[in-house]
Amino acid sequence: MILALVEHDEGAPEELSLESLAMARELATAEGDSLEAVAFGDEADALGDELGEHGVEAVYCVAHDRLERYAPDAWAESVVQLASEHEAETITAPGTDRGREVLARVGASLDAPLATNCLAVDIADDGAYELRRNRWGGSLIEHARLDGEHKLLTAAEHEFPIEPAASTTEPSVSTFEPDLEDDLFAVQVDRVESGDEEGIPLGEARVVVGGGRGVGNAEDYDQLEELAELLGGTVGASRAAVNEGWRPHDDQVGQTGAKISPDIYIACGISGAVQHMVGCKGADTLLAINTDPEAAIVQKADWAVIGDLHEVVPELNEALRDAS
Known part of the structure; x- marks a missing residue:
C-alpha cells in the first residue's frame, strides 16, 4: 500500500x-x-x-x-x-x-x-x-x-x-x-493569524508580472501592477528588488522566495540569476522585457522584447485597455 x-x-x-x-x-x-x-x-x-x-x-x-x-x-x-x-x-x-x-x-x-x-x-x-x-x-x-x-x-x-x-x-x-x-x-501551533496580503497569491496566479532591479524604484511598480490587473494576475519581484525595499518579501520569486507555475510569467528588468530561475521555471511561458539582449533571462525566455520596460509596459497597458 x-x-x-x-x-x-x-x-x-x-x-x-x-x-x-x-x-x-x-x-x-x-x-x-x-x-x-x-x-x-x-x-x-x-x-x-x-x-x-x-x-x-x-x-x-x-x-x-x-x-x-x-x-x-x-x-x-x-x-x-x-x-x-x-x-x-x-x-x-x-x-x-x-x-x-x-x-x-x-x-x-x-x-x-x-x-x-x-x-x-x-x-x-x-x-x-x-x-x-x-x-x-x-x-x-x-x-x-x-x-x-x-x-x-x-x-x-x-x-x-x-x-x-x-x-x-x-x-x-x-x-x-x-x-x-x-x-x-511539546511543539504545536499556538494560533493562526491572517496576513494582510491582498489579491491573488503568487503560488496560485495564472499570470505573474515580475519586476527586478531594472524597475528602478518602488513607485514605478505601479505600471507593473496595472499590467497584472489588466491580465487578471499578480505582481512578483526579484530578490534584488526586495533587498532594495521596493517590494515585500512575500512578492519574491526565487530560491528563497515563492515557486510559481503560472500560464505566463512576464519578467520586467530582471537579469535572470539562477536563484530567480529556480522560482519561475514552472511557468508555461516566459516573456522577458529587458534592454540587454544577452541577459540570462532573455536567453531562457520563450519570447523576449528588447527594450526599456518603462516604455514597453505603458504601451502594453494602453493596448490592453483599448482592447477591453
Whole structure:
C-alpha cells in the first residue's frame, strides 16, 4: 500500500497535495498497489469524492482531541502508527514545509530513507526507486536510488501535473485514532493569524508580472501592477528588488522566495540569476522585457522584447485597455 499525506483547506485538497498524489498514483499503478490517503483536521472526511477522482481508494481521517492545531511530532507518530497498521511500504507527502517536516520525523521514527523534491520516480527491477530530484535549491538535479523496508518521498513543487485518474474510485472514508503521548505535543501551533496580503497569491496566479532591479524604484511598480490587473494576475519581484525595499518579501520569486507555475510569467528588468530561475521555471511561458539582449533571462525566455520596460509596459497597458 502507498500512503499519501494530503493537506487540505476545509475539506478541499491543496494544489501541492494533488501534485504529490499524481506522483504517488504513478507508483501505485506501476507496482499494482493500492493508493490510500491520510489527512488531519476538521472536514477531512469531506475529501473522499475529490480524492476518488485522483485514484485514492481509502481516506483515513486522523482524530484526536489534541490535534486541533498542527503538531509535527504528533502528526508524524500518527502517520507511523497508521502505516504500521496497514503495512504501507511507501509514504508520500507534498513538497511543502509541513510535508517535509512530517516525513523527516516519520523517517527518523522508522529508520527509513527520505527523498525530498522528487522530479520523477521509476521502479528498478529489484524494487528500489530510481529517482531524479532537485538539490541546492534546484540548481542541480540528482540521480539517486531509494531502497528500504519503507520508502519516503516528497514531490517537488509544480513538477507533477494535476490530472484525474484514468478511472475514478469511491474511496472508503474512516476515522483513525492514534495513541499519542503528551511529549509529542511539546511543539504545536499556538494560533493562526491572517496576513494582510491582498489579491491573488503568487503560488496560485495564472499570470505573474515580475519586476527586478531594472524597475528602478518602488513607485514605478505601479505600471507593473496595472499590467497584472489588466491580465487578471499578480505582481512578483526579484530578490534584488526586495533587498532594495521596493517590494515585500512575500512578492519574491526565487530560491528563497515563492515557486510559481503560472500560464505566463512576464519578467520586467530582471537579469535572470539562477536563484530567480529556480522560482519561475514552472511557468508555461516566459516573456522577458529587458534592454540587454544577452541577459540570462532573455536567453531562457520563450519570447523576449528588447527594450526599456518603462516604455514597453505603458504601451502594453494602453493596448490592453483599448482592447477591453
